[in-house]
Amino acid sequence: MSIGWLEVVVATVLISLVVSVILGRGKGWLEPDFWKIAAIITSSVMTITLILLTFHSLNAISVGSKRVPSPTVINKEIGYVYNADRRAMEPVIGKADVGLFGKVWSGEEASKILEEGKLAIQSRNCMDCHTLLGNGAYYAPDLTKAWLDPKWEKQIMPVTNAKSKEEAMRTWIINPDKFPTWVRKMPNLKLSEEEATAIVAYLKWMSAIDTNGFPANFPEVKVAQ
Amino acid sequence: MEQKKLYESQQLALWYFWTAFILLGAQLIFGLIAAYQFVNPDFLYGALNFMTNRMLHINALVVWLLMGFIGGIYWFLPLETGREVVGIKLGKLAYFALVGAVAVVVLVYLLKQIGTADYFTMWFITEGREYIEAPRWADIGIVAVALIVAYNVIATTLASKRITGILGVLIIDLAALFGLYLAGMFFTPNISIDQYFWWWVVHLWVEATWEVLVGVLMGWLLMHLLGTPRKIIEAWLYVEVMLVFGTGILGLGHHYYWIGTPEYWLGIGGFFSAMEPLPLVAMVVHAVYDAGVHKLKTVNIPALFWAFAQAFGNLFGAGVWGFMHTLPQINLFSHGTQMAPAHGHLAFFGAYMAANVALFYFALGQSRVKEGYVLNGFPWKLAYVGLIIGIVGMVGALTVAGFAQTMIERATLGSTWEAYITAQEHPWMVSAYSWRLLFGFVFFVAYIVLMYDLITAGKRVEELKRIEEARVAG
Numbered sequence: 001m002s003i004g005w006l007e008v009v010v011a012t013v014l015i016s017l018v019v020s021v022i023l024g025r026g027k028g029w030l031e032p033d034f035w036k037i038a039a040i041i042t043s044s045v046m047t048i049t050l051i052l053l054t055f056h057s058l059n060a061i062s063v064g065s066k067r068v069p070s071p072t073v074i075n076k077e078i079g080y081v082y083n084a085d086r087r088a089m090e091p092v093i094g095k096a097d098v099g100l101f102g103k104v105w106s107g108e109e110a111s112k113i114l115e116e117g118k119l120a121i122q123s124r125n126c127m128d129c130h131t132l133l134g135n136g137a138y139y140a141p142d143l144t145k146a147w148l149d150p151k152w153e154k155q156i157m158p159v160t161n162a163k164s165k166e167e168a169m170r171t172w173i174i175n176p177d178k179f180p181t182w183v184r185k186m187p188n189l190k191l192s193e194e195e196a197t198a199i200v201a202y203l204k205w206m207s208a209i210d211t212n213g214f215p216a217n218f219p220e221v222k223v224a225q
Numbered sequence: 226m227e228q229k230k231l232y233e234s235q236q237l238a239l240w241y242f243w244t245a246f247i248l249l250g251a252q253l254i255f256g257l258i259a260a261y262q263f264v265n266p267d268f269l270y271g272a273l274n275f276m277t278n279r280m281l282h283i284n285a286l287v288v289w290l291l292m293g294f295i296g297g298i299y300w301f302l303p304l305e306t307g308r309e310v311v312g313i314k315l316g317k318l319a320y321f322a323l324v325g326a327v328a329v330v331v332l333v334y335l336l337k338q339i340g341t342a343d344y345f346t347m348w349f350i351t352e353g354r355e356y357i358e359a360p361r362w363a364d365i366g367i368v369a370v371a372l373i374v375a376y377n378v379i380a381t382t383l384a385s386k387r388i389t390g391i392l393g394v395l396i397i398d399l400a401a402l403f404g405l406y407l408a409g410m411f412f413t414p415n416i417s418i419d420q421y422f423w424w425w426v427v428h429l430w431v432e433a434t435w436e437v438l439v440g441v442l443m444g445w446l447l448m449h450l451l452g453t454p455r456k457i458i459e460a461w462l463y464v465e466v467m468l469v470f471g472t473g474i475l476g477l478g479h480h481y482y483w484i485g486t487p488e489y490w491l492g493i494g495g496f497f498s499a500m501e502p503l504p505l506v507a508m509v510v511h512a513v514y515d516a517g518v519h520k521l522k523t524v525n526i527p528a529l530f531w532a533f534a535q536a537f538g539n540l541f542g543a544g545v546w547g548f549m550h551t552l553p554q555i556n557l558f559s560h561g562t563q564m565a566p567a568h569g570h571l572a573f574f575g576a577y578m579a580a581n582v583a584l585f586y587f588a589l590g591q592s593r594v595k596e597g598y599v600l601n602g603f604p605w606k607l608a609y610v611g612l613i614i615g616i617v618g619m620v621g622a623l624t625v626a627g628f629a630q631t632m633i634e635r636a637t638l639g640s641t642w643e644a645y646i647t648a649q650e651h652p653w654m655v656s657a658y659s660w661r662l663l664f665g666f667v668f669f670v671a672y673i674v675l676m677y678d679l680i681t682a683g684k685r686v687e688e689l690k691r692i693e694e695a696r697v698a699g
Contacts, residue, residue: 003487004489004492005488005489005490005492006492008475008493009493012475030460031460032390032456032460035460035467036463038463039470043466046474047470047474050477053489053493057490058421060486061415061417061486062415062418063414063415067417067485067486067487068415116342117342117414118412118413118414118416119346119412120341122346122353122412123339123340123341123342123347124339124353125277125280125339125351125353125358126353127353127354128275128276128280128353128358129275129276132416133416133483134483134484134560135420136355136561137275138561138562138563138565138566139276141641141642141646142561142640145640146642149641151642151643181642181646182650185266185270187271187276189339195342198342210485211485212483214482214483214557215639215640216557216639216640217635217636217637217638217639217640218640218641219641
């Protein structure tokens with residue numbers, strides 16, 4: 001089912017207006033009672049609309065949906081390209097299984113590591129320096145597409161002597177204080193190797209979420225589909 | 226000429242007000258440390274990292290504002306119902322429980338700071354979700370305290386056998402406000418669903434239920450401060466509710482642009498959030514008109530001026546600074562930049578801090594100043610001007626920083642790690658952080674002056690009056 005924003009806007013405003021006027025007829029517009037009816041009707045219409053849209057939205061962002069891919073997406077190559085039809089950037093998922101940390105994760109393993117990744121992210125208060133999907137603090141870079149950031153390959157892989165991007169990421173986030181990139185150094189958050197692995201997997205998963213083109217103008221990453 | 230006798234509920238309100246005021250001080254101290262870390266990142270690095278200061282800064286904010294609101298409810302409830310609050314003992318117990326819980330949470334934040342990737346951390350250390358980082362046990366405590374406050378409002382209303390329009394709005398709003406907090410109490414690996422409901426707490430609090438709560442409290446304030454007739458206050462309150470909920474509930478959509486949710490939120494969120502300033506304009510009209518009708522005559526000058534600061538601050542901070550980056554075409558680039566704290570600082574100051582300070586002064590006037598005396602003097606003016614200059618300075622600096630970051634990091638360089646660093650090193654951002662720190666100090670000094678005035682104003686008023694009377698007699 002596709003929902004048009006304009007229809008929702010027009011319908012909610014019109015219903016609120018018409019029902020309020022019908023129920024408030026006979027009351028002067030300066031009387032509190034007239035506005036009481038308008039307040040109750042408008043609030044109810046908006047609340048009901050929000051609840052209905054929530055059912056639709058939750059379905060659209062459930063794990064395994066087109067917008068939030070299934071956990072096994074961490075086995076795939078993930079790209080981020082401009083789609084001229086949508087006039088926005090969007091993630092693209094490669095066909096072949098390339099794996100992560102040298103292995104292909106089963107559905108169950110992937111779900112487990114992503115759950116741990118999210119717990120690790122919350123336990124270390126990542127959001128109070130970084131932003132995730134653009135939300136959080138503003139003391140450190142946004143992590144929405146961190147997996148796709150060119151800096152890992154260009155700069156972090158050489159300094160950490162890592163053979164792959166994921167290895168470089170894991171080494172770096174375990175010891176960010178040893179590899180400072182500028183004056184603001186990320187503190188050492190005492191991550192275990194498993195926790196760091198989980199965070200890297202999570203960042204990869206997050207980069208595959210369709211965020212309606214945010215962040216824009218990000219360097220394109222193309223993958224063979 | 227005797228001092229009014231206070232209800233027990235109003236004594237409890239004073240406890241809430243003072244605790245709120247002290248927590249505001251804590252918020253400012255951690256804010257200053259965090260602001261200094263922007264200028265000198267090595268300061269307390271490894272000991273008290275930015276993330277901990279920032280968490281304490283925003284958590285103290287949420288808690289002290291809520292405590293001030295609860296104080297406001299306990300102050301006006303007996304006046305509105307004409308009787309003592311029903312569950313006052315339970316209310317006092319809840320106060321101590323809340324203060325105790327806040328102390329424990331803060332100690333854990335400071336001493337433990339982070340946990341490991343497990344549910345124990347979520348329950349006992351931090352949930353790591355901005356604004357609602359408090360661990361789950363504390364969440365449950367907050368809900369319990371909230372239920373007690375709600376019970377006291379409902380039970381007292383029932384006992385008085387008369388429900389006014391203001392009480393009706395308050396009861397429904399409290400139910401929504403505290404009910405929404407439950408939306409923040411769960412864990413899911415799916416970050417899109419996580420943020421979907423996280424915004425139910427954060428947005429539907431500050432941009433809906435808190436706005437209505439402040440509408441109720443400011444309505445009571447104007448009624449008692451200026452003698453505005455109940456009919457006018459209630460009519461305006463209903464207009465406010467219609468406009469705040471009518472625009473704010475679906476205005477929630479402006480947080481759903483980029484978290485994975487479908488594209489229709491771009492239009493729905495854009496439209497309704499762009500309408501969100503409407504109720505704020507209405508509040509300004511209401512406040513200015515009422516004050517004009519009553520020729521600014523009041524026995525409590527600082528409370529009236531803080532009510533003005535609230536009306537205008539809310540309009541500019543929440544309305545104008547929010548509108549600046551609410552449309553998706555702009556937000557695509559400004560989202561998650563310093564534009565957000567620029568808006569956040571002015572909005573929280575204007576909408577909520579000013580409301581609270583107005584309540585503090587009102588309670589001060591009624592509890593310490595005898596009838597026939599006017600609460601006025603010099604220090605409150607100094608604090609008023611100092612706080613406004615401080616906040617405007619901070620917001621101005623952050624707006625410049627946000628503009629630079631939006632243009633450089635987001636629009637030009639494409640939001641990469643390197644783009645972030647490049648933008649942060651730009652002189653417009655570097656110097657903005659220094660200016661923010663400077664005005665932060667101004668704000669803090671003004672806070673001290675405000676504290677001095679709140680402690681001593683009652684006494685000084687009597688002295689002024691004695692001098693005046695001696696002059697007239699002599």
